Amino acid sequence: MSELRRNLAADEWIIIAAERAKRPEDFAAEQEDRRGLPEYSPDCPFCAGNEAKTPDEKVRIPGRADGQGGSWRVRVIPNKFPALAWDNRGPGAVERRCEDWRLWMPGVGDHEVIVESPRHNVTLSTMPPQDLALVLDAYRRRYLDLDANPGNELIIIFRNYGAKAGTSLFHPHSQLIATPVVPSYVRQRVAVGMRYFDENGRCVYCVLMEGELKDQVRLVAQNDRFVAYCPYASEVPFEVWIVPRRHDASFGDILPDEITGMAVILHQVLDRIATVLGDPDYNYVIHTAPQHSGGVPYYHWHLEILPRLTTRAGFEIGSGMSINTTPPEAAAAALRGEPPP
Amino acid sequence: MSELRRNLAADEWIIIAAERAKRPEDFAAEQEDRRGLPEYSPDCPFCAGNEAKTPDEKVRIPGRADGQGGSWRVRVIPNKFPALAWDNRGPGAVERRCEDWRLWMPGVGDHEVIVESPRHNVTLSTMPPQDLALVLDAYRRRYLDLDANPGNELIIIFRNYGAKAGTSLFHPHSQLIATPVVPSYVRQRVAVGMRYFDENGRCVYCVLMEGELKDQVRLVAQNDRFVAYCPYASEVPFEVWIVPRRHDASFGDILPDEITGMAVILHQVLDRIATVLGDPDYNYVIHTAPQHSGGVPYYHWHLEILPRLTTRAGFEIGSGMSINTTPPEAAAAALRGEPPP
Numbered sequence: 001m002s003e004l005r006r007n008l009a010a011d012e013w014i015i016i017a018a019e020r021a022k023r024p025e026d027f028a029a030e031q032e033d034r035r036g037l038p039e040y041s042p043d044c045p046f047c048a049g050n051e052a053k054t055p056d057e058k059v060r061i062p063g064r065a066d067g068q069g070g071s072w073r074v075r076v077i078p079n080k081f082p083a084l085a086w087d088n089r090g091p092g093a094v095e096r097r098c099e100d101w102r103l104w105m106p107g108v109g110d111h112e113v114i115v116e117s118p119r120h121n122v123t124l125s126t127m128p129p130q131d132l133a134l135v136l137d138a139y140r141r142r143y144l145d146l147d148a149n150p151g152n153e154l155i156i157i158f159r160n161y162g163a164k165a166g167t168s169l170f171h172p173h174s175q176l177i178a179t180p181v182v183p184s185y186v187r188q189r190v191a192v193g194m195r196y197f198d199e200n201g202r203c204v205y206c207v208l209m210e211g212e213l214k215d216q217v218r219l220v221a222q223n224d225r226f227v228a229y230c231p232y233a234s235e236v237p238f239e240v241w242i243v244p245r246r247h248d249a250s251f252g253d254i255l256p257d258e259i260t261g262m263a264v265i266l267h268q269v270l271d272r273i274a275t276v277l278g279d280p281d282y283n284y285v286i287h288t289a290p291q292h293s294g295g296v297p298y299y300h301w302h303l304e305i306l307p308r309l310t311t312r313a314g315f316e317i318g319s320g321m322s323i324n325t326t327p328p329e330a331a332a333a334a335l336r337g338e339p340p341p
Numbered sequence: 342m343s344e345l346r347r348n349l350a351a352d353e354w355i356i357i358a359a360e361r362a363k364r365p366e367d368f369a370a371e372q373e374d375r376r377g378l379p380e381y382s383p384d385c386p387f388c389a390g391n392e393a394k395t396p397d398e399k400v401r402i403p404g405r406a407d408g409q410g411g412s413w414r415v416r417v418i419p420n421k422f423p424a425l426a427w428d429n430r431g432p433g434a435v436e437r438r439c440e441d442w443r444l445w446m447p448g449v450g451d452h453e454v455i456v457e458s459p460r461h462n463v464t465l466s467t468m469p470p471q472d473l474a475l476v477l478d479a480y481r482r483r484y485l486d487l488d489a490n491p492g493n494e495l496i497i498i499f500r501n502y503g504a505k506a507g508t509s510l511f512h513p514h515s516q517l518i519a520t521p522v523v524p525s526y527v528r529q530r531v532a533v534g535m536r537y538f539d540e541n542g543r544c545v546y547c548v549l550m551e552g553e554l555k556d557q558v559r560l561v562a563q564n565d566r567f568v569a570y571c572p573y574a575s576e577v578p579f580e581v582w583i584v585p586r587r588h589d590a591s592f593g594d595i596l597p598d599e600i601t602g603m604a605v606i607l608h609q610v611l612d613r614i615a616t617v618l619g620d621p622d623y624n625y626v627i628h629t630a631p632q633h634s635g636g637v638p639y640y641h642w643h644l645e646i647l648p649r650l651t652t653r654a655g656f657e658i659g660s661g662m663s664i665n666t667t668p669p670e671a672a673a674a675a676l677r678g679e680p681p682p
Binding site for chain 1: 342343344345346347349351352353354356357358360361422423424425426428437441442443444445446447448495497499500501504505506507508516518520521522524525526527529548549552555573624625626627628645647652653654655656658659660661662664
């Protein structure tokens with residue numbers, strides 16, 4: 001028998017329907033084999049040695065003093081085909097244009113690529129956590145820089161891993177898009193957090209994290225700075241949230257030792273996902289408060305990892321509700337290396 | 342240069358970024374070749390002759406009097422692995438259960454399959470419109486029957502065509518799910534329609550349809566009952582909406598001659614999509630008002646067709662906003678068989 005569970009942070013129901021659940025090994029058998037890729041690919045614009053194929057960089061984290069591993073470790077570059085770009089346009093470009101019944105505005109904003117390593121054939125789950133900390137620090141630096149432009153209303157940092165997650169480029173990279181509007185989808189989640197705060201005097205994400213720590217069954221990993229769990233109302237099989245213990249609405253406020261703690265737990269979780277599920281495609285997204293609301297008590301930045309093991313179909317598209325065939329309790333047990341509950 | 346366009350019916354921005362747009366023939370070249378399938382497949386549970394593989398049927402539209410084409414033309418059956426099922430549970434099953442911080446309820450509802458033809462190798466774009474009208478009438482009959490259960494709050498009828506759209510079963514079929522809750526996603530759209538109505542005294546869908554008829558550039562087809570167009574703020578390439586000219590909030594109110602008109606235009610649009618884009622995978626969904634709000638002036642039922650030509654990635658997942666690489670003006674021109682504008 002299936003059940004509906006309420007996602008208190010999104011005010012949405014999800015359906016847990018385990019009748020047709022696949023085992024982790026069934027998911028694993030369906031995945032692409034990415035082993036055997038070369039360390040350098042001549043056609044790859046992100047490989048060390050091919051820097052001329054990309055626009056001028058915004059950030060370069062230099063290589064090690066001993067010269068080992070090349071001249072840089074992380075680069076951030078503008079996207080060559082940006083979805084949004086300021087292109088020297090000023091604040092006037094964010095004004096809405098109304099023509100008859102059509103409402104539009106120019107596509108201003110920022111779209112950048114974070115190249116996570118000079119090497120083609122590594123990825124976050126195989127890189128040492130120290131290198132991952134450099135990637136997270138590059139996120140932070142770009143976040144703060146773009147946050148200083150008052151025309152940017154939201155900064156979304158995300159990673160598409162594999163073709164099912166929307167990228168055909170294997171070289172390890174993530175992306176950042178700054179939008180000149182607050183998407184309604186985000187505004188709605190902020191409003192849910194606000195209402196919960198007004199009712200209960202607490203941040204709903206703090207409450208959910210404490211609940212998961214108390215229940216234990218959905219925990220995947222934890223350290224002194226972060227908790228990782230498959231949320232009670234997971235939308236997709238093996239969804240994992242990584243949530244900072246310290247309440248803060250904005251990713252831009254991340255502290256140096258939080259970067260270290262996040263690198264460790266992110267590496268750990270991605271490694272478990274790759275091991276248990278056969279290196280599946282996934283997206284991750286850093287959810288953070290819109291600009292001008294960094295200090296609010298009712299939103300809590302966090303990272304959501306969504307493996308692409310199943311396909312969103314007509315019901316999900318039409319209703320906004322998800323049908324999840326793997327209960328998060330079973331997913332978390334598998335990720336911890338334990339038998340199903 | 343990209344632009345942001347406002348979807349007035351969802352209160353959301355979408356990004357039209359045509360820099361990396363593919364031509365229709367590029368999309369077509371990527372599609373699966375589904376020609377050469379047999380008329381009957383021994384393993385298919387939906388083929389004529391294999392009726393014993395499925396649960397008892399809810400609707401059977403009998404075959405032609407002359408016996409041509411078999412003993413039935415459309416069947417509706419319960420889904421063998423339902424996401425939601427009443428299973429003889431009464432109205433008490435819709436009560437919410439709160440355990441500590443976890444809010445849930447049993448997975449009650451209905452989940453049915455509409456088998457659209459006894460033949461394995463046809464589909465809506467190759468079936469004659471008269472047969473399609475029988476499918477739409479089966480939708481209507483099941484809608485009204487399930488709407489009579491006060492525990493069902495929303496009825497979603499949808500079609501998944503092809504693996505990218507979430508089905509591995511080729512035999513022509515659609516599905517229906519009745520949910521015991523109104524999804525927030527739907528509630529939000531109803532609220533947008535309500536606010537628009539309160540501000541402007543008009544149904545936003547009527548206003549958008551009139552705007553599209555006036556602008557013409559995004560029209561795909563029309564008849565005396567329905568208008569088909571690629572909406573101004575299309576979320577995905579070649580998205581098409583089929584909207585009844587007569588304002589009505591609920592699909593359950595569809596009139597007999599509207600079924601005929603809808604069958605004609607749906608066949609026409611799906612045929613154009615298959616021809617121009619190489620028979621791509623797609624989802625369609627009938628959007629209709631939640632139960633108890635059939636007569637409202639602020640919602641307008643319609644069908645949305647979403648070809649699965651691109652992949653939803655981290656940005657879309659995290660922001661709820663879409664990046665659409667094909668302007669709807671170009672999509673509509675291609676579907677009309679005209680050169681790009």
